């Protein structure tokens with residue numbers, strides 16, 4: 001009943017699976033991926049700090065928008081009046097437009113003064129936002145180059161995984177279905193070493209000492225499994 005050749009192939013299958021598993025772990029635990037994660041966390045933290053300050057400054061931003069809108073409206077009006085002043089006007093029109101212009105210019109100065117005042121009042125927070133923006137900008141090239149590096153590394157790893165998967169497929173094609181089921185079953189049960197050569201009177205999988213009777217029973221059982229660890233002893 002025993003098929004020693006096929007059973008020893010289980011060791012090869014297990015080694016391929018171990019290599020594939022190692023490569024998959026490398027993808028999530030490599031130096032680059034860890035470095036990238038650290039920087040991403042830093043980036044998000046800065047973004048959230050910035051958001052918090054901006055939330056605190058909500059009233060400031062509303063006032064600022066309002067004043068800036070008034071400034072551009074005043075400038076537009078002054079421009080329009082300037083165009084009118086460049087045309088032929090009679091004395092009263094001239095006086096009228098000049099007065100209007102003076103009013104808008106005065107408003108414009110007031111708005112600009114208010115804008116300076118609220119900027120000054122909030123200068124500490126604005127400075128903090130500015131510094132955060134600089135840090136965020138400084139992090140972007142690092143994040144970009146780490147992402148590229150990681151993509152390349154993962155590409156290489158995927159190629160290796162692909163090769164092992166091919167080898168595995170080829171190997172499995174020579175396996176009887178019963179053996180494949182056994183392997184999958186032991187794997188799903190979390191058996192750490194699925195197949196190994198015996199070492200004198202020890203199970204090669206778990207290392208337990210076996211009596212000669214136990215060893216005899218193992219070697220004469222269907223899949224040569226160790227009764228202690230379920231591993232296949234070859």
Ligand SMILES: [Zn+2]
Pocket residue numbers: 203204205206207208226227228229230231
């Ligand atoms: Zn064992």
